[in-house]
Amino acid sequence: MSVMRMLGRAPASSILQCRTQIFSSLNQRPYVLFPSHHSSQIPSPPAAKPAADPLQHDYPVDRRIGGFTVLRSQSIPELALTAVHLEHSATGAQHLHLARADRNNVFAVAFRTPPRDSTGVAHILEHTVLCGSRRFPVRDPFFNMLNRSLSTFMNALTSSDWTMYPFSTLNRKDFQNLLSVYMDAAFFPNLRNVDFRQEGIRLEPADLTDPASALAFKGVVFNEMKGVFSNAENVYARRIHNYLLPSGTYGVESGGDPLDIPSLTWEQLRSFHKAYYHPSNARFYSYGDMPLEGHLDFLETTVLKHFHKEPIDSQVKPEPRWTQPREFTIAGPVNPLAPADKQVTVSVSYLWPEVLNALDNFCMGVVAKLLVSGPKAPFYAALLQSGLGSDYSPGTGLDNSIREGVFSVGLKNVAEQDTQQIVSTIRATIDHVVKTGFDAERVEAIIHEVELYLRHQTTSFGLHTLFGLMSSWNHDADPIQHLQVNQIVDQFRQAMSNDPEFLQKKVKEYLLDNAHNVTLVMKPDTAYEEQLKEKESQLLAEKTAGIDAATRQRLLEEARELEEEQNKKPDVSVLPTLKISDIESSLPRVNIKEINYENTPIMCVSAPTNGVTYFRSLISTEALHEELRPYVPLFCQIATKMGAGEMDYRQLSQAIELKTGGLAVSEHASHLFSSTDKYEQGVLLGSFCLDRNIGAMFGLWKDIFNRIRLQDLQQFAVLLKQMSADMIASLADSGHSYAMSYSASQLRPAARLREEWSGLQQINFLRPLAEAGDLRPTLDKMRLIAKHLLTNGRMRCSLNTTPATMKGALDELGEFLSAVEDNYELQHVVSDPGFQKRSGQRTHLTFPFAVHYASRCFPVPAFVHADYAALRVLGRLLSAKFLHKEIREKGGAYGGGARLAQDGLFNFYSYRDPKSLETFEAFERSVEWAMNGSFGTQDVDEAKLSVFQEVDKPVSPGDEGRRQFIYAVDDDLYQRHREQLLAVTKEQLVEVTGKYLADGEKAVSTLLGAADAEAAGRGWTVVAGGEEGAEKM
Ligand SMILES: [Zn+2]
Secondary structure, eight states: OOHHHHHSOOSOTTOEESSOOTTOOOSOOOEESSOOOSOSSOOOOOOOBOOSSOOGGGSOTTOEETTEEEEEEEEEGGGTEEEEEEEETTTOOEEEEEEOBOSSEEEEEEEEOOOSSSSOHHHHHHHHHTSOBSSOOSSOHHHHHHTSOOOSEEOOEEOSSEEEEEEEESOHHHHHHHHHHHHHHHHSBOOOHHHHHHHTOEEEESSTTOTTSOEEEEOHHHHHHHHHHTSHHHHHHHHHHHHHSTTSGGGSOTTOOTTTGGGOOHHHHHHHHHHHSSGGGEEEEEEESSOHHHHHHHHHHHTGGGOOOOOOOOOOOOOOOOSSOEEEEEEEOOOTTSOTTOOEEEEEEEEEEESOSHHHHHHHHHHHHHHHSSTTSHHHHHTGGGTSSSEEOTTOEEEOSSSEEEEEEEEEEEOGGGHHHHHHHHHHHHHHHHHHOOOHHHHHHHHHHHHHHHHSOOTTHHHHHHHHHHHHHTTTOOTTGGGOHHHHHHHHHHHHHHOTTHHHHHHIIIIITOOOEEEEEEEEOTTHHHHHHHHHHHHHHHHHHTOOHHHHHHHHHHHHHHHHHHHSOOOOTTSOOOOGGGSOSSOOOOEEEEEEETTEEEEEEEOOOTTEEEEEEEEEOTTSOGGGGGGHHHHHHHTTTSEETTEEHHHHHHHHHHHSSOEEEEEEEEEOTTOSSOEEEEEEEEEEEEGGGHHHHHHHHHHHHHHBOOOOHHHHHHHHHHHHHHHHHHHTTOHHHHHHHHHHTTTOHHHHHHHHHHSHHHHHHHHHHHHOSOOHHHHHHHHHHHHHHSSSTTEEEEEEEOHHHHHHHHHHHHHHHHHSOOOSOOOOEEOOTTOOOOTTOEEEEEOSOSSEEEEEEEEOOOTTSTTHHHHHHHHHHHIIIIIIIIIIIITOOSEEEEEEETTTEEEEEEEEESOSHHHHHHHHHHHHHHHTTOOOHHHHHHHHHHHHHHHTOOOOGGGTTHHHHHHOOOHHHHHHHHHHHHHOOHHHHHHHIIIIISOGGGOEEEEEESOOTTTGGGTOEEEETTTTTGGGO
16 A cells, blocks of 8 residues: 555546456546456455565666666665666666565556547557457456456556556466566557457447348447446536646547547557557566566567667656646436435545655645645645535545545535535635644644554555555656655655645645646536437438448458357467466464453454454344334445544544544345355444554544433434435446345345445435435434434454454453443344245336446345355356357447356346346347357366356455454355365356256346336336335335
């Protein structure tokens, strides 16, 4: 975790990661190549031990290693690593190696790729590069490698000014396999015309079975970008860059504007590759415990020896500074779920200094955080509490992902007549801060945060460090300087002590005296989607106007050629692969001891947590009154943000930041591993802190439990509106999750509760609450829930820390438990005998989106059942070997597949799908395909490997034992599951498909998105999405 990344929003909204982590909580929105099929997070390595023997002396400056020369090397003890920066003499390629005792090795190559237009050339190239190369002439090596690897991360990302191909894995053979495929793809891709047409853009008859049908634009990136631009938040955040930095590459849309993409030609794509994908414009990165020399040797012999140094014009110039602020008003899509008269977004964005210097970058991060983050921030009071909007505008805070920093602040969901007042408030707040400065304690809280994050072990350190470094290194900053966290913090402290007004002066320089700023107003336009469609039709008319019969025939032939390509069974034997025998036979066991403190069960997990202690607790909500249940998520949202004890909400927030990494509360509903009707419901608490602050952390929880303050209506209004607005905004990007939740809710009681708590039903429950004039009745509900839940009687807990700290941590936990009330008996596991499945249900939830999200869900057995393992493998098999082709390649959706979800549910889904009901036919065909056994043992092995990417993904010390704590799956059960997975046969896969997925009447289907006029006639129940579920509450 670099400081830069911690304080900025990097990588920011302008980055396209081309495997969208659609099930991800990864806090970034780059364009990814495709939706990842599993798991919610970037996986993570085990704890790194401080390097016993620093390598710095092994890599003196000017030492030559093969064709490389060391530019600089530096031991960085606070990150437990040694950094070596090298240059390849013959080509000028740079290499940064971070040696660290971490088995989760990372490798990446990045190119500086500033586009000059909005045709999406960089983005489409990033997709097409991964469609076959010289040594690996298969159509889709990247997607195929996903199933032949145990990688912990594989992706490709397009930012505004760089393109990156990173991967990580714990397995050394896998590392070499992926390295060969990645390097050959990046430097020697085939870039065939047919792949360009599939991934980028093509013109072909809308219906291939009817050659006379009208011509239409198709292509994966074309659809991907239509999806991006149908979301108001995306449109807004991207326009900020375009208007604030109009003169160069940031003035255009690097992902591609759907109206410009059709102008891109295959020749332009190829010349973009030739111009920028060259070692003289490349930055290589390696991280982990594998030796540097091996990487350098590989690069030399497979890539670099084929090139010579070339002058490459890829520099991004600083934006010429303005002397006058500018103002723009744009139209955006209407949000169907927000009040019609409060849908304007307004913000002021400032161009800040370059991100190249580490200290400047740090200062910008600190100032931005002080200005907008947390309830003590001046803009929190001035904007959020004004009640004029629901939340900060998209892009608020510092974006340091491009050459110069961009700071934005504003509000969304405001009334048009209030925009001027908001802009004046922003300017007045800046004046005020320049005069009064910041509270010293808040600065300390940020420095504490840096210290905590240096110690907090994540499993994706190598990747996150790379993402944090990229924006400055891409513009030739010294990457090592940005890693020297202690030095940066020392310099910062020095600057503060030299000048007590240091930060105020920064605010004056960055904001008050800075004329380079843009006021951007976005107004909803009911015709927005229509107009885009209209423009697309016009463009289509222009592009097809002069088409004669011969050209039309050629387009048809090309379309058939592509279809044929897509239907070919690829010969992937040329690609390297891991074997099932490369999977570890067992995993390291977690060191768990279960004890009881009075009546409270506590799970003690001893792990190398590096001076940090992790606390988790589950409080049952089973006995909560039915009427209060839908309010539980709101309670979770506010529980630690309203004040407690002697502290108002500002003081509480400050205390939390000074002593902990945050106090989190979230709702939880899940079936037990052993059953599909018994389940657990409750509220999960989680927090972590430096070991020296354990007492203070439990002190804070104690204050919240015993003396939560639920009075401040203004603060409550801010939190409620934010929550409602966030959920509404998530709908357009996560429609598939909402569709799956809706389907699942008809089949399992825990899923029913999750729909009530986090599905469309919750959105429709919160909206009227957030818009209500009088919030007192809702706040009363919060008091009732607090009285009921904030006691120790329904609690179970876990602690993760080092063996040396465990006893002290337990004492503090015990003191906390003794100090809070105990009113109730513990009853965790419940069932819901009244629950009725609604099999066969088909619902079309309509929203004015440009695309669809489909879900079809079957009930299947629970984790302990013998068929569970086969179903899990089946999900991967169907996704990789059938649905990917049908839904993404042919259908043009951004993603789609099948997965076994928790609670014994088997889900088919599609994501940003231009097709609607046809996708359900593809789901059905996939079942037939599997029942007919149309696959081989290699396919089964590949499906298993990709399941094991998830099953064996590394766990950070703070998360060890979590699976057992939350789902009661201990190491023995898990090992049994692993063995069952390894033993799955083709025959079993055929059998479980027939047994569980053949009878369509058992399934529940949901189609979310643009209204399909045929749905009702074909037996679907059509419901306006904004109304569904509201009446049930
Ligand atoms: Zn993409």
